[in-house]
Amino acid sequence: MPGILIITETKENSLKKVSLEVASEATRLAKTINTNVYAIATQSTYKELGEYGISKAFTIETMPYLQEYTSIIQNVMEKINPSHILFPATIQGKALSSMVAAKYNTQAYTDCIKMEIQDNITTIQRPIYAGNVILTAETTAPKVFASLRPNVFSIKENATEIECEPISLPEIQNKVQVLQFKASESKTIEITEASTIVAAGRGVSQETFPLLEEVAQKLGAAIGVSRPLVDAGQRPHEEQVGQTGKTVSPQLYIACGISGAIQHIAGMRTAKTIVAINRSPQAPIFQIADYGIIGDSQEILTALKENL
Amino acid sequence: MKIIVCIKRVPDTAVKINIAADGKTIDKKDLEYVMGPYDEIAMEHAIQAKEKETGEVIALSLGSQDSEKELRKCLAMGADRAILLQTDVETTDSFQIAQSISKAIQNEQPDIILFGIKSVDTDNAQVPGMVASLLDIPYITTVVQWEKKENTILAESEVEGGHLEIESTLPCVLSIQKSNIEPRICNLLAIRKAKQKKLDIIPVTISPETTTVKLELPPKRTAGKIIGTGADAVPELIRLLKEEAQVI
Numbered sequence A: 001m002p003g004i005l006i007i008t009e010t011k012e013n014s015l016k017k018v019s020l021e022v023a024s025e026a027t028r029l030a031k032t033i034n035t036n037v038y039a040i041a042t043q044s045t046y047k048e049l050g051e052y053g054i055s056k057a058f059t060i061e062t063m064p065y066l067q068e069y070t071s072i073i074q075n076v077m078e079k080i081n082p083s084h085i086l087f088p089a090t091i092q093g094k095a096l097s098s099m100v101a102a103k104y105n106t107q108a109y110t111d112c113i114k115m116e117i118q119d120n121i122t123t124i125q126r127p128i129y130a131g132n133v134i135l136t137a138e139t140t141a142p143k144v145f146a147s148l149r150p151n152v153f154s155i156k157e158n159a160t161e162i163e164c165e166p167i168s169l170p171e172i173q174n175k176v177q178v179l180q181f182k183a184s185e186s187k188t189i190e191i192t193e194a195s196t197i198v199a200a201g202r203g204v205s206q207e208t209f210p211l212l213e214e215v216a217q218k219l220g221a222a223i224g225v226s227r228p229l230v231d232a233g234q235r236p237h238e239e240q241v242g243q244t245g246k247t248v249s250p251q252l253y254i255a256c257g258i259s260g261a262i263q264h265i266a267g268m269r270t271a272k273t274i275v276a277i278n279r280s281p282q283a284p285i286f287q288i289a290d291y292g293i294i295g296d297s298q299e300i301l302t303a304l305k306e307n308l
Numbered sequence B: 001m002k003i004i005v006c007i008k009r010v011p012d013t014a015v016k017i018n019i020a021a022d023g024k025t026i027d028k029k030d031l032e033y034v035m036g037p038y039d040e041i042a043m044e045h046a047i048q049a050k051e052k053e054t055g056e057v058i059a060l061s062l063g064s065q066d067s068e069k070e071l072r073k074c075l076a077m078g079a080d081r082a083i084l085l086q087t088d089v090e091t092t093d094s095f096q097i098a099q100s101i102s103k104a105i106q107n108e109q110p111d112i113i114l115f116g117i118k119s120v121d122t123d124n125a126q127v128p129g130m131v132a133s134l135l136d137i138p139y140i141t142t143v144v145q146w147e148k149k150e151n152t153i154l155a156e157s158e159v160e161g162g163h164l165e166i167e168s169t170l171p172c173v174l175s176i177q178k179s180n181i182e183p184r185i186c187n188l189l190a191i192r193k194a195k196q197k198k199l200d201i202i203p204v205t206i207s208p209e210t211t212t213v214k215l216e217l218p219p220k221r222t223a224g225k226i227i228g229t230g231a232d233a234v235p236e237l238i239r240l241l242k243e244e245a246q247v248i
Helices: A017-033 A046-051 A066-080 A091-103 A206-219 A227-231 A262-268 A297-307 B037-052 B065-077 B094-108 B127-135 B188-196 B231-243
Strands: A004-007 A037-042 A056-060 A084-088 A108-112 A114-118 A121-128 A133-139 A144-148 A163-166 A176-183 A196-200 A222-225 A252-256 A273-278 A291-294 B002-007 B009-011 B033-035 B056-063 B081-086 B112-116 B139-148 B152-159 B162-169 B172-176 B198-203 B213-216 B225-229
Touching (some): A017 A084, A037 A046, A066 B127, A084 A091, A108 A121, A121 A144, A196 A206, A273 A297, B002 B065, B002 B127, B037 B065, B037 B172, B127 B172
Parallel strands (some): A084 A144, B002 B112, B139 B172
Antiparallel strands (some): A121 A133, A176 B162
C-alpha cells in the first residue's frame, strides 16, 4: 500500500503546532487504509514526530526556499510513491502543495478541514468564499495533494518507532536566495496558529490599544483587527482578520468594538467560542457570539485586565 | 521590462453568497462582480513599476467573455494591452487553469509575472505556484514590495512572524499580498482611452470537472447570551469562559 507523506514546518528549531496536527491527521487516515506515514523534517526536529505515529522521516539540515524544497519533495516521492501528500496550510505549505502538485499534473486542495479515504476515493472538505460556503470534493486521483488548515485537526499522541534517512539538498541552479529574515516587532503569537485571539475594531481607540495588548498578553493571545483599522493605517495588514485578511479558527475569539461586517465574520466564524464586546446592542456581531457584553471596550478591557 | 498581471473576475465580497438549487454551484442571481481585490493590488504594483522604469504591462485573465469588463479596468489603470483566455467552463481545478495560463505566458516571454495571493472566490491560492512550477521558474509568495535590479528582483515577502528579503533571477512569479499600496481610481479619460487599447481574446479548452462537488452553507452560529452591561459583567464572563466554554 503506498504511504502518506507529510511535509512539516519548523519554527526556531521546533516543529510548529500545525505540523503535529498534520502528523496526527495523517496517522488517523493511514490507519483507515492500512498504510504508513512518512515525513520530511529537519534533522533536529524529526524525532518528536515518532510520538504522533510517523514511522520514517526523510531529514534535511535546513528548510530551503520553495523551488529547491519542491525538488526535495519530488525526490522523496520517487522513493516512496505516496498516494496522499499533506502539507500544513501555511504560506509555505500552500505554495509547496501547488508547486509539487503541478509537477504531477494535478491540482492541490487548499485549507482542508475534513478528509476521508475509502475505496480509492478521497473526500475532501474545504471552505470557499472566505468560509461562507463549504465545498465537498471527491477525487480518484492517484496522488492527492492537500494542505490542512491550522487549528482544525486535533493532535493525538500515537508513539511509534521512528527511523530517519538523511537526504542531501538537490543540486539545482540556485535561482532564489533568501537574504534575511526580519522578525515582526510585535512579540505576539502568529494569528493563524493562535488558540486565543483578542481582536479590535473601530470601537477601540488607538489609546486603548496598549490595554488590549496587556489583556492579550495575559491570555497568551494573538492580536487581530478588523479592516477599518488597517485601512486607516493604524494597524498592519498582518493583523487583519476577514475576507481580505487572515482566516482564523481559534478556541476563543474576543471581538472588541467590532460591529461584525460579513467580510469580518467570514474570517472568524469557525472560532470555537466567540465573545463580543460592543457598545451597540444591535451590532451584528452579537448574532454569532456565544457571550456578549454591551459596553465601552476600554472599560471592559480594563475590567478584564484586572480580573484575569 | 515586461510584466504580465493575472487577474480574475470574482463575486464582490460584500455580496451574500447563496447556493443554487443544484447544490453544486453558486446562485448567480443578484451577484455583482469585481476584479479580485488582491489582483487589483497586483495590477497597481505593475503600473507603479512601469512608471518608475519603462516597460510593458499586460493584463491576463481566464474566464468567460464577461471578464472583458475587468480587463478593461486594468487597461484604464494603465495596462498596455490585455489577453482574455476565454472559456465558458467554470472550474475549480487550479491545475487546468494554471496550464492554460502557463501556455499563454510562454508565448509572451515576460520578465515578471504577478498574481494576487489568492482569488477570493475559490480561496485556493494555487495557480501562481503552479504556473511557476510548470514554467520551471522561481516563485516568491506574499510579496508586499519589490524592486527590479539589473538582472534580478529584490522582493520582500510577508510570512508568518515576519518578513523575508529574497533575491531571485528573472523571469519569476510573485504573488502580491495587500500592503500600503492602494489600487488607483481611474478617471473618465483613462476609462475612455482603455476602450481603444488592444484586448485579444483567445479561446481555451478546459475539460469539465471530473470530481463530484457539493456545496453547503457552514453550520449556522446562533446568538448566545448577553451577559450584561459594562465592567460589572466581566467576572461572570470569565467564569463562563472557564467553566462552561472551558477555553481559558
